[in-house]
Amino acid sequence: MLTEKRTLARRVWTVRYPLISALVLAIAVLSAVQSDSSATAQDDAAGPMVLITGANRGLGLEFARQYQAAGYRVIGTARKPEEAKELNALGVRVEQLDVADPKSVAALQSRLSKAPIDILINNAGISGGGGSIAKADLAAIERVLQVNTVGPIRVTQALLPNLQLGGKKIVVSISSGLGSIANNRRGGNYGYRESKAALNMFMRSLAAELKDDGFRCIAMSPGWVRTDMGGSQAPLSPADSIGGMIKVIDSLTKENSGEFFNHDGKKVPW
Numbered sequence: 001m002l003t004e005k006r007t008l009a010r011r012v013w014t015v016r017y018p019l020i021s022a023l024v025l026a027i028a029v030l031s032a033v034q035s036d037s038s039a040t041a042q043d044d045a046a047g048p049m050v051l052i053t054g055a056n057r058g059l060g061l062e063f064a065r066q067y068q069a070a071g072y073r074v075i076g077t078a079r080k081p082e083e084a085k086e087l088n089a090l091g092v093r094v095e096q097l098d099v100a101d102p103k104s105v106a107a108l109q110s111r112l113s114k115a116p117i118d119i120l121i122n123n124a125g126i127s128g129g130g131g132s133i134a135k136a137d138l139a140a141i142e143r144v145l146q147v148n149t150v151g152p153i154r155v156t157q158a159l160l161p162n163l164q165l166g167g168k169k170i171v172v173s174i175s176s177g178l179g180s181i182a183n184n185r186r187g188g189n190y191g192y193r194e195s196k197a198a199l200n201m202f203m204r205s206l207a208a209e210l211k212d213d214g215f216r217c218i219a220m221s222p223g224w225v226r227t228d229m230g231g232s233q234a235p236l237s238p239a240d241s242i243g244g245m246i247k248v249i250d251s252l253t254k255e256n257s258g259e260f261f262n263h264d265g266k267k268v269p270w
């Protein structure tokens with residue numbers, strides 16, 4: 001009876017005020033579409049959430065591919081999302097992020113609001129700086145430090161509340177064998193080596209600080225991999241490097257938080 005009355009009232013309203021009814025309907029449709037313009041089909045699915053920085057090419061793109069295939073919900077970030085064709089083609093959620101730009105990081109933080117994130121992969125990175133001290137380019141070194149060291153610190157700080165809400169509480173920063181102080185026999189690569197050694201120290205400190213909150217935080221060396229950065233002579237494919245790293249991440253225990261792992265699971269000397 002009550003339902004009939006409501007239906008009748010709705011009909012009367014629609015007949016008497018057709019313009020207002022059409023407007024109300026249009027506003028409802030628009031706000032539903034705009035409420036999350038970056039939503040994808042995967043947002044409705046269950047599964048842990050992983051956020052990967054620099055996911056439009058190279059190792060980041062392969063991380064996105066393999067995590068998606070493993071049933072994860074993936075947020076892949078790119079400096080220019082509209083140009084990230086391969087990443088968009090995966091159907092994952094793509095978000096704008098320049099790790100060296102505080103405004104871009106703050107905007108991502110506010111878009112993600114209280115979304116739980118299980119795994120953060122600080123992957124974005126650049127090379128540059130110089131091979132000999134005589135020719136080292138100080139401006140390039142500053143830029144490398146901004147992107148490779150300050151960037152992961154800034155992103156981790158901004159997304160810590162999201163990680164606290166996640167079930168896995170894992171932070172991985174993609175370092176490099178060139179960041180190992182113990183293994184440095186050849187020198188060179190000014191800027192890049194320092195940026196990764198400092199990144200390693202960040203991960204060690206983060207692991208110690210967040211230990212009692214159940215976090216597992218590690219630095220990883222992907223090996224020498226065929227990407228734009230690694231070049232075509234590199235012995236490892238992105239698929240093999242990332243496959244190995246995901247295995248290591250999957251089997252992390254709280255005891256090995258704060259360590260520096262190679263893609264094959266061996267520890268890298270600091």
Ligand SMILES: NC(=O)c1ccc[n+]([C@@H]2O[C@H](COP(=O)([O-])OP(=O)(O)OC[C@H]3O[C@@H](n4cnc5c(N)ncnc54)[C@H](OP(=O)(O)O)[C@@H]3O)[C@@H](O)[C@H]2O)c1
Nearest residue numbers: 054058059079098099123124125176224225227228229230
């Ligand atoms: N390939 C290797 O052999 C190797 C070895 C050791 C360590 N690594 C490390 O592995 C990570 C990935 O390297 P890769 O080989 O995949 O390199 P890559 O092919 O050159 O890709 C680098 C990625 O980082 C992104 N990026 C650069 N600057 C950024 C910024 N300011 N903000 C956000 N994203 C930024 C790039 O985005 P754009 O397309 O917008 O530039 C791109 O998506 C890096 O941290 C690198 O140091 C690589």
